Each structure stands twice: as C-alpha cells, then as structure tokens.
C-alpha cells in the first residue's frame with residue numbers, strides 16, 4: 708500500500724475541529740513519517756459519538772494548513788468525525804491510507820467515554836473498513852501543551868506501521884498530563900468500569916421556562932490496576948485495543964436457553 712518512496716499515507720481527523728491545537732500538533736508530529744491528508748470537522752464536534760449525516764449534504768472545503776514541511780492537503784468538512792473519515796476515504800485521498808489517526812483530543816477518552824467520543828469514532832470508521840487506526844487523547848481539558856503528546860503519537864504510529872495489524876481493531880491511546888521525560892512508558896489496558904452520574908443544572912430562561920444543562924460527575928468504580936484510568940493517573944500512556952462489534956457473546960448461550968416460541 709505504500710507508494711514507491713515507501714512513505715505511508717496517513718489520514719488525520721479529529722472531533723475538536725480543524726482549527727484545534729491538538730490536530731495541528733498531530734499533523735506536525737507525523738509530517739516527517741508520512742504523506743498527510745487532513746479531513747476534520749469545520750466546527751467542534753466533541754461527544755457526537757458515531758453520528759453520521761444523512762439528511763443534509765456534506766461539503767469539504769480545502770483548508771490552509773501548514774505543517775513543518777509546508778502546506779499540507781487539508782479539508783474542513785461540514786459534518787461529524789465519522790463523516791470526515793467516510794468522505795475522505797471515498798473521495799478525498801489519492802489512495803487507500805496506510806493509517807488513519809484521530810486527535811489529539813483535548814481531554815481524556817477513557818472508560819465509558821469511548822462510546823461518546825467523536826475522536827474514537829473517527830478511528831472506528833477506519834477500523835470498520837480494515838484500515839489500521841489510532842485515536843489519541845491528551846488527558847487535559849482546554850489548550851495544554853501538546854508537545855509531549857506529539858512525541859507519544861510519533862512512537863505509537865511507528866509501532867503500528869512496523870507491526871502486523873489485527874483487522875477491525877483500533878488503538879485508543881490516552882496520554883497523561885505530565886512532561887514527556889516523566890512518563891513511565893506504555894501500558895496495554897482495558898476500559899475502566901466507570902460512569903457519569905448525571906447532574907443536569909436546571910435554570911430558567913428569560914421566559915421563565917426551565918432548561919437543563921448537562922454537567923455530570925465522572926465516577927471510577929473500578930479497582931483494577933490494568934485500566935485506562937489507572938494507567939494515566941499513574942503516569943503511563945494507556946493503549947487500549949477497541950473493537951466496534953458490540954455483540955455480547957457471553958450472553959448468547961444463556962439467551963438460547965430461553966423458551967423461545969417457534970413462531971416469531
């Protein structure tokens with residue numbers, strides 16, 4: 708799949724939008740490793756999960772995006788992260804990419820947040836098509852220093868490009884908010900059992916009608932020391948293999964024991 712020069716083609720997307728600091732850092736970090744195409748949402752799309760656009764057209768506008776090597780091929784897409792990857796793979800890339808990367812997200816995507824994350828969904832979209840994919844998240848909200856995260860991304864991408872890839876799997880990488888030299892290394896993890904305890908703030912609009920604003924509290928229920936949350940809290944880069952097949956295989960056998968009527 709690599710071109711004659713052996714340089715891999717890397718498609719980059721995110722959910723924080725094409726102007727986010729995180730995607731700029733990711734493109735800068737990978738510019739020396741491969742040929743880059745960027746297709747990212749025009750607007751921030753955090754927590755849209757795997758939403759896709761069906762009732763409206765999707766537009767891709769060429770976007771001025773500078774990397775260390777100069778102008779990169781980039782498009783601002785009027786859609787979700789999953790739209791960006793779907794559209795790019797069908798219409799925007801010159802050949803099938805060797806790798807699709809998403810991020811670097813502003814904030815963690817650990818535990819149950821994987822299912823809400825647009826960052827992870829961009830990578831999932833590639834994994835569904837059998838393309839190696841990685842989602843990167845920096846465990847600090849807002850505009851932190853993405854320099855260390857960029858160095859981590861370089862290392863993970865080099866690993867992925869030089870190893871055999873299990874089809875349908877993506878890597879969900881969470882990077883702790885500490886200097887690069889203080890990171891302990893990479894830990895292969897599972898998603899922690901955690902949940903949001905929803906607390907909607909309730910206020911009144913100018914017409915005295917109540918409205919609600921989501922502002923939940925994140926609660927870690929997991930005592931394990933091999934989870935994504937434990938890893939980043941203890942100074943490790945968390946690497947979780949994630950699949951999109953949501954079938955609960957362990958429930959199939961007991962369900963088959965139920966007294967299902969022959970007539971559906």
Ligand code: MN
Pocket residue numbers: 722723752753754812813826
């Ligand atoms: Mn985001």
